[in-house]
Amino acid sequence: DARVTQTPRDKVTEMGQEVTMRCQPILGHNTVFWYRQTMMQGLELLAYFRNRAPLDDSGMPKDRFSAEMPDATLATLKIQPSEPRDSAVYFCASGFGWSYGYTFGSGTRLTVV
Amino acid sequence: EDKVVQSPLSLVVHEGDTVTLNCSYEVTNFRSLLWYKQEKKAPTFLFMLTSSGIEKKSGRLSSILDKKELFSILNITATQTGDSAIYLCAKNTGNQFYFGTGTSLTVIP
Numbered sequence: 001d002a003r004v005t006q007t008p009r010d011k012v013t014e015m016g017q018e019v020t021m022r023c024q025p026i027l028g029h030n031t032v033f034w035y036r037q038t039m040m041q042g043l044e045l046l047a048y049f050r051n052r053a054p055l056d057d058s059g060m061p062k063d064r065f066s067a068e069m070p071d072a073t074l075a076t077l078k079i080q081p082s083e084p085r086d087s088a089v090y091f092c093a094s095g096f097g098w099s100y101g102y103t104f105g106s107g108t109r110l111t112v113v
Numbered sequence: 114e115d116k117v118v119q120s121p122l123s124l125v126v127h128e129g130d131t132v133t134l135n136c137s138y139e140v141t142n143f144r145s146l147l148w149y150k151q152e153k154k155a156p157t158f159l160f161m162l163t164s165s166g167i168e169k170k171s172g173r174l175s176s177i178l179d180k181k182e183l184f185s186i187l188n189i190t191a192t193q194t195g196d197s198a199i200y201l202c203a204k205n206t207g208n209q210f211y212f213g214t215g216t217s218l219t220v221i222p
């Protein structure tokens with residue numbers, strides 16, 4: 001089965017440290033999303049890319065977050081410096097356009113202490 | 114690897130029709146099952162289900178969980194064009210969420 005791979009699975013870091021999360025989308029998918037889940041139900045969109053170009057990153061705190069797609073097989077989400085309020089599960093999902101289903105990765109659980 | 118399978122993958126209906134979306138999951142470490150509606154941006158939370166057989170309802174949408182057969186359904190009655198979206202379900206194990214790939218629903222006027 002094709003899958004979206006996210007690394008690391010879990011990350012515990014100290015406040016002020018840089019954190020990089022990685023996502024390998026499914027080969028052939030041209031749309032990649034980064035989400036953050038902080039509460040039981042809600043998913044917050046941080047950024048998304050179409051054909052590697054960032055289309056919307058308005059959900060991201062620009063002063064500390066950055067998202068890139070250096071190539072079609074890798075998307076990164078970086079936080080520098082990290083803060084305790086960044087503690088959450090970060091999901092990456094990939095798909096092909098808006099009209100089709102998406103495949104979610106397993107998420108990276110980030111804890112900033 | 115935990116699997117969440119949604120069906121159908123896509124669906125096209127006329128306004129006023131009733132639709133049923135399906136979500137099946139593996140039993141491992143199950144805590145709850147969540148339904149979301151995704152239009153353009155982040156998915157919007159619809160329901161969280163933890164107990165079998167208890168229907169949750171919100172307007173024209175309702176959902177129920179069957180923990181014996183390991184599935185959930187999302188019903189939408191009297192569909193409207195504004196219901197067009199991708200509907201996602203996710204299984205929560207307590208420290209992980211596993212998402213299905215979604216059902217794409219298109220409602221034609």
